[in-house]
Amino acid sequence: MNFAYKETDLYNLVVIKETKRWFKQGFITEAQQIAVHSAYPSAFYHPNLIIRILLFIATLLALSGVSGILGLLFASTGEDVIKVLCVIYGIASFYFLKKIFIENNKHYKSGVTEALLYHACGFVIGGVALMTDFNMYALLLVCLVVFSFAAIRYLDLITTLAATCSFAGILFYACYDTGGLFRQIIPFVIMISFLIVYVLVKRIKKKLKYKFWINNLMVIESLSLLLVYAAGNYFVVRELSVDMMNLRLEDGQEMPFAFLFYGFTVITPIAFLFFGIRNKDIILLRVSLVAIAFSVFTFKYYYGFGHPEITLTIAGAVLLGISILLFNYLKTVRHGFTRENHLAEKWGSLNLQAFIVSQTLGGNQVVPKIETGEGGKFGGGGSTDSF
Amino acid sequence: MTEEIPRKLLDHGFISEDQYSKIHLISSGKIVSVFYELRSLFYLGVLLFTSGAGILIYKNIGEFGHVISIIVLILLTIACFWYVYKKAPAYSNSSVISPTPYFDYIVLLGALLFISVQGYLQFQFGIFNENLGLSTLVTSAFFFYVAYRFDHAGILSLAITALASFWSISISPQKWYSGNFLSSSNLHNTAIVFSTVVAVVSLGLDKKAIKTHFTFTYLNFCSLIFFIGAIAGLFIGNLWGVYLLLIYSGCVFTFYVARWKKSFLFLIYAFISAYIGTTYLLARTVLSEAIELWFLYSIVSCGGFIYFIVSFKNYFKQKS
Structure with missing residues (x-):
């Protein structure tokens, strides 16, 4: 299966984006950038992120109108017809997206295409779910197929994520339903399967043939690593066992093989970090940072959540210390790592950072109208927001 | 794919050998930022x-x-x-x-x-x-x-x-969600006045060329507070016509800001507020009963809006 876009347009767009980044970083001159742009023209309509969000919202609203009218027209046809119509309508939306927006109007990830794509996926999956009476396997399977189709054909990242999650869901439920021993080994099944997925994706990424899916592959790569970690995490395994497998644990009682999962909770992030640094793999590094944070949380959760403020202060001080050390250490390029920003990314804008600062840190305290004994304002209550 | 691009551009003479060696170091992953x-x-x-x-x-x-x-x-x-x-x-x-x-x-x-x-x-x-x-x-x-x-x-x-919080206006999504934003009855008017005053001051500073890169932050907060205040006023009191006019004038202003600053975040605010305002207007006047008309309305209005954005695409290009 190939993508729905024209290859030269796609390729040229990547060239344009790359050279734009080089220009912003001062590697090339403006004249060079312009020369490249005219030599690699791309016919795509691919607006900036904000316009994409705007178009996405507007398209969803318009589509809700379309589905609403169709719903009114066919409301009286009976339940069985509606199910089939949902699937047909979804498939028609896929076709419409390809014909009208991609082929005729050259939209490429314009916000309109995403909205139509998710709308189409939703109706096909919804229709099948109705037909099969929400059978778990059928639902997950159709999710996997439809999302994979959307991801491969339209190079979409969110459906890639959804498809990978559906795959994990299928594995989980297959083991869960088989019962007996299989329920016990779910963590290992997930870990081993996604380790295999990870290795496969790493190989596929190297092949030039799949170069246009590089971002999709990176999404699968990151998610596989996260799942490998989560499946071995003590907190995840314990809470899921209690919730789904009726495991009864008294206070202070350990679940079977607890030591193994404690081991994974500690070793997996460290292994990720080690290999991330050794192989200069930014994805492994990022995942390892998230995993370390979650491992700390896991241990704090079971051993003394009593003094969150002390934990917060110490964790903050440690983080500050580590980052200052690293900043100084990476003043020059060492082992291929640098603190400098080579390639500007979309999210790197200062304005965005400013907004995040204001939404996560203090400064939001409203003066209480009625005076209470509480001070009412101490900086930084916003520790709940994740960054 | 990004690995092969520098090589190709070098071969076609778009970049020099020196530039290539720098870019190659990064795009091949030899240096990681x-x-x-x-x-x-x-x-x-x-x-x-x-x-x-x-x-x-x-x-x-x-x-x-x-x-x-x-x-x-x-x-x-x-x-x-x-x-x-x-x-x-x-x-x-x-x-x-x-x-x-x-x-x-x-x-x-x-x-x-x-x-x-x-x-x-x-x-x-x-x-x-x-x-x-x-x-x-x-x-x-x-x-x-x-x-x-x-x-x-x-x-x-x-x-x-x-x-803003000195004037009892809370700028936090959690507070808006829980409805605390409207805890006091005239707060939406305070919000409108506050945001207008701050916006005017920031425009004055911009004109005097004092920290012009701060203008975005000011106007971002001002438009958010203004629209939330005006929309709240629209739903609460009887003077909805006044608030509707306020929303529309706010939209015109943010539209110009979006063009001027080349920042289309303002366009999102303008679109959403204008849509809420207009829908409210129609709900009060023409389209009260028929649900079919509502669906048609959403198709026509949003379709028209999409058409507008796409046809004037050069108008909405970010400065590179």
Whole structure:
């Protein structure tokens, strides 16, 4: 299966984006950038992120109108017809997206295409779910197929994520339903399967043939690593066992093989970090940072959540210390790592950072109208927001 | 794919050998930038440390240990500002490049520790006991000073939120969600007036070429507060016609800002507010009953809007 876009347009767009980044970083001159742009023209309509969000919202609203009218027209046809119509309508939306927006109007990830794509996926999956009476396997399977189709054909990242999650869901439920021993080994099944997925994706990424899916592959790569970690995490395994497998644990009682999962909770992030640094793999590094944070949380959760403020202060001080050390250490390029920003990314804008600062840190305290004994304002209550 | 592009451009003579060797180092992954990772760590560190320290003193007030911790905090605040003053370049009306990569975070840390200390002092010695609002005003003034002196847009947004909260306007998604935004009856009018005044002041500053890169932050907050206030007014009182006009004029303003600043975030605000306003207008007047008309309305209005954006695509291009 190939993508729905024209290859030269796609390729040229990547060239344009790359050279734009080089220009912003001062590697090339403006004249060079312009020369490249005219030599690699791309016919795509691919607006900036904000316009994409705007178009996405507007398209969803318009589509809700379309589905609403169709719903009114066919409301009286009976339940069985509606199910089939949902699937047909979804498939028609896929076709419409390809014909009208991609082929005729050259939209490429314009916000309109995403909205139509998710709308189409939703109706096909919804229709099948109705037909099969929400059978778990059928639902997950159709999710996997439809999302994979959307991801491969339209190079979409969110459906890639959804498809990978559906795959994990299928594995989980297959083991869960088989019962007996299989329920016990779910963590290992997930870990081993996604380790295999990870290795496969790493190989596929190297092949030039799949170069246009590089971002999709990176999404699968990151998610596989996260799942490998989560499946071995003590907190995840314990809470899921209690919730789904009726495991009864008294206070202070350990679940079977607890030591193994404690081991994974500690070793997996460290292994990720080690290999991330050794192989200069930014994805492994990022995942390892998230995993370390979650491992700390896991241990704090079971051993003394009593003094969150002390934990917060110490964790903050440690983080500050580590980052200052690293900043100084990476003043020059060492082992291929640098603190400098080579390639500007979309999210790197200062304005965005400013907004995040204001939404996560203090400064939001409203003066209480009625005076209470509480001070009412101490900086930084916003520790709940994740960054 | 990005690995092969530099080679191709070199072969076609678009870039020089020298440029190629630099770009190749990065695109082949020989050099990896941990710019964002380090900054996220730093930011998270500041966030955790200041929240932890704030709660720590608050909980232990009256105990022996807190005297030591408050002294440590004061010393830390002084250390931060000592560092910042030592390193900072002279004040300038234009944007200033940070002298060290973590300079901005030290400013942030110092400013946040300062509020913790200020909050403590207020609680312990009751400096502003008669008027709690006054202390918010002091915080805000301090933040404005730091933001302008050290050219820090993050502190500027803290200053604006503090100033807004002096007028009892809370700028926080959680508060809007829980409906606390409308806790007091005339708050939406306060919000409208507040945002208009701040916007006018910021435009004046922009005109005088004082920190023009701050204008975005000001106008971003102002448009958000303005539209939330106006939409709230639309739904609450009987004067919905007035608020509708306010929304429309706000939309015209933000539309021009979007064009002028080439920042289309404002366009999103304008679109959503205008849509809510117009839908409300239609609900009150024409389309009260028939659901079919509603569906047609959403198709025509949004379809028209999409058509408008796509046909004037050059108009909505970000500056590169």
